[in-house]
Amino acid sequence: MVRLHPNEISFPDPELLESESGLMAIGGDLSPQRLLFAYQLGLFPWxxxxxxxxxxxxxxxxxxxxxxxxxxxxMKKILRDHVFTFTENQCFRKVMEECKNAFRKGQDGTWISKELIDSFEILHQHGFAKSVEVWQNDELVGGFYGVLIGKIFCGESMFSKVSNASKAGFLDFVQRNAENFKLIDCQIHSEHLESLGATMIPKLEYLKILKENQ
Known part of the structure; x- marks a missing residue:
């Protein structure tokens, strides 16, 4: 693990640094420039x-x-019956705020701070981050956001206010972008995403795909 200098945007090379836990570095800041560089290298803050x-x-x-x-x-029936409607990039900050406030079993607190939201909003304004919104009866009931690195979509967080809302949004998003994205980075294992087809691959394989598709 490497301690980052607050005034220098740099990271250790994740291909060379071994870490059983996956922790690569500590410190630095959450500036848009550092965040973008981190995702380009295959790192993420948590x-x-x-x-x-x-x-x-x-x-x-x-x-x-x-x-x-x-x-x-x-879920095919939910999508076919248009139980929800979906948009992209209509209320990016609101989606992040809802993700920040979402209750997650077994998780105390959140990494989604106001500083992080502010920086991600700048990345969004420059086309490097996007949100997906899920609506029901004109009410925002679910959604998620992530970072775009070429043909890689790095999913960050999602929320649902009604059953299956974010799942439906995710399925619709992946289906519509099957030709646009090489893969969706889900970062760490969850049973929910595994049930949708996500799988584990070696870190070096992920970094190779990331490099080839930026």
């Missing part, structure tokens, strides 16, 4: 609000290849 910033590149990496997407019969 920490408790109020603590020092932690930068991760886990091995193995949890990803979804669009062609491996699994849609259950019940």
């Amino acid at each position: 920490f408790n609000e109020g603590d020092e910033i932690l930068w991760w590149c886990p091995d193995p990496r949890f990803v979804l290849f669009p062609n491996d997407l699994k849609i259950s019969k019940s």
Whole structure:
């Protein structure tokens, strides 16, 4: 693990640095420039609000290849019946704020600070971050956001206010972008995303794909 200098935007090479936990660096800041550089290298921030910033590149990496997407019969019906409607980039900051406030079982606090939201909003304004909104009866009931690095979409966080909202938005998003994205970076394992087709791949394989598709 490397301690970052607050005034120098640099990171250790995740290809060379071994870490059983996946923790690559600590410190630095959450400036838009540093965030973008981190994602381009294959790192992402994840920490408790109020603590020092932690930068991760886990091995193995949890990803979804669009062609491996699994849609259950019940979800196919939800999509077919247009239970929800979907938009992109209509209220980016609101989606991040909802993700910040979403309750997550077993998780105390959130890494989505106001500083992080401010920086991501700048990345969004420059086309490096996007949101997906899920609507029902003109109400925002779900969504997610992430970072765009070439043909890699790095999913960050999602929220749902009604059952299956964010799942439907994610499935629709992956289906519509199957030709645009090489993979969806899901970062760390979750049973929810595994049920949708996500799988573990070696860190070095992920970094190779990332380099080739920026």
